[in-house]
Amino acid sequence: xxxxxxxxxxxxxxxxxxxxxxxxxxxxxxxxxxxxxxxxxxxxxxxxxxxxxxxxxxxxxxxxxxxxxxxxxxxxxxxxxxxxxxxxxxxxxxxxxxxxxxxxxxxxxxxxxxxxxxxxxxxxxxxxxxxxxxxxxxxxxxxxxxxxxxxxxxxxxxxxxxxxxxxxxxxxxxxxxxxxxxxxxxxxxxxxxxxxxxxxxxxxxxxxxxxxxxxxxxxxxxxxxxxxxxxxxxxxxxxxxxxxxxxxxxxxxxxxxxxxxxxxxxxxxxxxxxxxxxxxxxxxxxxxxxxxxxxxxxxxxxxxxxxxxxxxxxxxxxxxxxxxxxxxxxxxxxxxxxxxxxxxxxxxxxxxxxxxxxxxxxxxxxxxxxxxxxxxxxxxxxxxxxxxxxxxxxxxxxxxxxxxxxxxxxxxxxxxxxxxxxxxxxxxxxxxxxxxxxxxxxxxxxxxxxxxxxxxxxxxxxxxxxxxxxxxxxxxxxxxxxxxxxxxxxxxxxxxxxxxxxxxxxxxxxxxxxxxxxxxxxxxxxxxxxxxxxxxxxxxxxxxxxxxxxxxxxxxxxxxxxxxxxxxxxxxxxxxxxxxxxxxxxxxxxxxxxxxxxxxxxxxxxxxxxxxxxxxx
Amino acid sequence: xxxxxxxxxxxxxxxxxxxxxxxxxxxxxxxxxxxxxxxxxxxxxxxxxxxxxxxxxxxxxxxxxxxxxxxxxxxxxxxxxxxxxxxxxxxxxxxxxxxxxxxxxxxxxxxxxxxxxxxxxxxxxxxxxxxxxxxxxxxxxxxxxxxxxxxxxxxxxxxxxxxxxxxxxxxxxxxxxxxxxxxxxxxxxxxxxxxxxxxxxxxxxxxxxxxxxxxxxxxxxxxxx
Numbered sequence: 001x002x003x004x005x006x007x008x009x010x011x012x013x014x015x016x017x018x019x020x021x022x023x024x025x026x027x028x029x030x031x032x033x034x035x036x037x038x039x040x041x042x043x044x045x046x047x048x049x050x051x052x053x054x055x056x057x058x059x060x061x062x063x064x065x066x067x068x069x070x071x072x073x074x075x076x077x078x079x080x081x082x083x084x085x086x087x088x089x090x091x092x093x094x095x096x097x098x099x100x101x102x103x104x105x106x107x108x109x110x111x112x113x114x115x116x117x118x119x120x121x122x123x124x125x126x127x128x129x130x131x132x133x134x135x136x137x138x139x140x141x142x143x144x145x146x147x148x149x150x151x152x153x154x155x156x157x158x159x160x161x162x163x164x165x166x167x168x169x170x171x172x173x174x175x176x177x178x179x180x181x182x183x184x185x186x187x188x189x190x191x192x193x194x195x196x197x198x199x200x201x202x203x204x205x206x207x208x209x210x211x212x213x214x215x216x217x218x219x220x221x222x223x224x225x226x227x228x229x230x231x232x233x234x235x236x237x238x239x240x241x242x243x244x245x246x247x248x249x250x251x252x253x254x255x256x257x258x259x260x261x262x263x264x265x266x267x268x269x270x271x272x273x274x275x276x277x278x279x280x281x282x283x284x285x286x287x288x289x290x291x292x293x294x295x296x297x298x299x300x301x302x303x304x305x306x307x308x309x310x311x312x313x314x315x316x317x318x319x320x321x322x323x324x325x326x327x328x329x330x331x332x333x334x335x336x337x338x339x340x341x342x343x344x345x346x347x348x349x350x351x352x353x354x355x356x357x358x359x360x361x362x363x364x365x366x367x368x369x370x371x372x373x374x375x376x377x378x379x380x381x382x383x384x385x386x387x388x389x390x391x392x393x394x395x396x397x398x399x400x401x402x403x404x405x406x407x408x409x410x411x412x413x414x415x416x417x418x419x420x421x422x423x424x425x426x427x428x429x430x431x432x433x434x435x436x437x438x439x440x441x442x443x444x445x446x447x448x449x450x451x452x453x454x455x456x457x458x459x460x461x462x463x464x465x466x467x468x469x470x471x472x473x474x475x476x477x478x479x480x481x482x483x484x485x486x487x488x489x490x491x492x493x494x495x496x497x498x499x500x501x502x503x504x505x506x507x508x509x510x511x512x513x514x515x516x517x518x519x520x521x522x523x524x525x526x527x528x529x530x531x532x533x534x535x536x537x538x539x540x541x542x543x544x545x546x547x548x549x550x551x552x553x554x555x556x557x558x559x560x561x562x563x564x565x566x567x568x569x570x571x572x573x574x575x576x577x578x579x580x581x582x583x584x585x586x587x588x589x590x591x592x593x594x595x596x597x598x599x600x601x602x603x604x605x606x607x608x609x610x611x612x613x614x615x616x617x
Numbered sequence: 618x619x620x621x622x623x624x625x626x627x628x629x630x631x632x633x634x635x636x637x638x639x640x641x642x643x644x645x646x647x648x649x650x651x652x653x654x655x656x657x658x659x660x661x662x663x664x665x666x667x668x669x670x671x672x673x674x675x676x677x678x679x680x681x682x683x684x685x686x687x688x689x690x691x692x693x694x695x696x697x698x699x700x701x702x703x704x705x706x707x708x709x710x711x712x713x714x715x716x717x718x719x720x721x722x723x724x725x726x727x728x729x730x731x732x733x734x735x736x737x738x739x740x741x742x743x744x745x746x747x748x749x750x751x752x753x754x755x756x757x758x759x760x761x762x763x764x765x766x767x768x769x770x771x772x773x774x775x776x777x778x779x780x781x782x783x784x785x786x787x788x789x790x791x792x793x794x795x796x797x798x799x800x801x802x803x804x805x806x807x808x809x810x811x812x813x814x815x816x817x818x819x820x821x822x823x824x825x826x827x828x829x830x831x832x833x834x835x836x837x838x839x840x841x842x
Contacts, residue, residue, distance in 0.1 A: 302764065319761060324660055324682035477761070477768030480741060481663045484708045487766050488733050508732050515704035518677045518697065519663045 033068030067232015161354035182370035187343030220419025223450030240347030322522035418447025421527030423534025459556035482525035651743035746787030
């Protein structure tokens, strides 16, 4: 790898790599992010390599190992280019067939996904319902790039934005572009990025040091878009950070990533090393005289360290605990120096804005909510995965069209956005366009983009209790009201879910939730009440039912339900065989009985019954 | 100098003054537990919350950590502040009913009920002792450990600290647990005894011969012939 010393030499290299990355060559793309590897992508890679070697196909078929493409439900999956055939849930035994067919330019129709409405196989990935409705900016690059090869990224136009910034523009121009694009911080609060950079560029404390930090401390349960971007396309973030550094005059960069993301750390380390070796990072970036380097700081997995002031303390090597703002990190951050903190997704969008123009970015979305946002769509839904849609897309479209609607017969009841400190939005509000302001108005938050779909088998008291349990453990404990408030809210929710709640407690819960929201210092505490307040707002009847009737309508709260077997039972004995405490008895071909004293209410019997004979009351 | 308004009164304070400082300068009482002159403001107990800003942008902040800003409009006793403060006191009572300071606060703010499950904790984790040890005694013998509900104050791994000179500074500054009433009946967490003029221990005979930690206590002063 040669060291590039000028923008011209970079452009020459990029032209050369563009020509090399011949799109016509048959390529087997295997997504091997953490999700892919967990579902068996490593074996697929192994089999693919073996098939290529034994079949002597090395010249005709290429193999590309990439990060996650987003359709996690279908992992381990394979994409064959250039025909763009998508094979979901591939069995390693089929790998050889796929490689051979790909070499011949054929598509294996029996392995293709089937359109549920017509029953016909879908030949191209782009025709899948999951992908057609998305507008993919950041995520679109994941399938084209091997994250461990900087050449792939450059060949796809990567670092072109950096070259553009270096060749004919100054810092003010960059900030102007970002402001024009209208992008708001993708970490949750939605502060306009351009404004933040402008403030950061003016800040200084006389030491000459200034930090740009990439916040990759993604801690929300069920959210993993930052991980996927960092794993699948680390150079985009590095490029975004370099551009940000030039814009605000930063001298040091830090990627704060949680230790729980080993693959993301590994890929970022490789990417940083490559960028340094190429002269894109370090003392003299592309011969421009600009000095900037990036370090990785590993977080120890505290949820609160995603809050910017707590993150600063963690980076300094102290206990991750938020502090009062002002002074904001922009004025006084890491070791007292001005610090600009941006989310992974924000930084990944920056090169795209510079490359395609601010106007193109601003053309997407709603007034005040520009561009696309990645959501991790999980829960009781047919297609789970990473979804990138323009801001302003109605929730309905994401849940029913991209997500494919409910899995079983139960109707979708609500969607929980924004992670543990977000709120639940009921199905009656699914026409709501997704934007920072509309979600806040509905009692939830955008957050980092988690989206958990819930159906009628989800108990909202249980959901609030689950999130409160998470928050009471993850609160740093500094603010008395956050520490004790979350504990007390959990206590009351636990009482209610066990049938010991009273209506007075419900009032107390609401009062406490408002007090916690009002009197805590950081974003964690101020939003910690959202799970309670939003479920109380939209699903108060479920709380009342738990308290007055001692009944859990969704059949979730163990203390309030009993399992029984109804007349549908055919006596197949499937349930009796799997029951952990052996509480089910009955002769073959006769109706079985559950011994309520022995039953631990695990629900295993209900899961295996084919005749809907297990009832929960 | 910075000009701001506290409860409608304009005041000029020096740069670096906190909102609490400005309010105290004007004589508006704001209750505090974790705040102490000479120690870095920490903002742990949240008792000193005040309302700043107007309209939908109004919010509560702790006055001990919030710096005075030009044009800031502060309300130290709005309905929202009092509501929040009462809830904080109720939470404090639920955890630490044996503290005289907390019982007095409850009386003062007319908190007459405690609706949570009663706990008997010794410490409200205000952090005064930690800051005292670190900033005034230059020892750093104790610190915070853990997070969330398992947070506590102590030496690393509970091993007696080598740097501790046993100066007692930590005990001296403790706002909540230094005065500990052992009298109140556990099931009646809100006694209001020490600040009320009709204290509960007056009618109780066994107290005649006991050493009371609350001395001087209003109740006993009255009882004296």
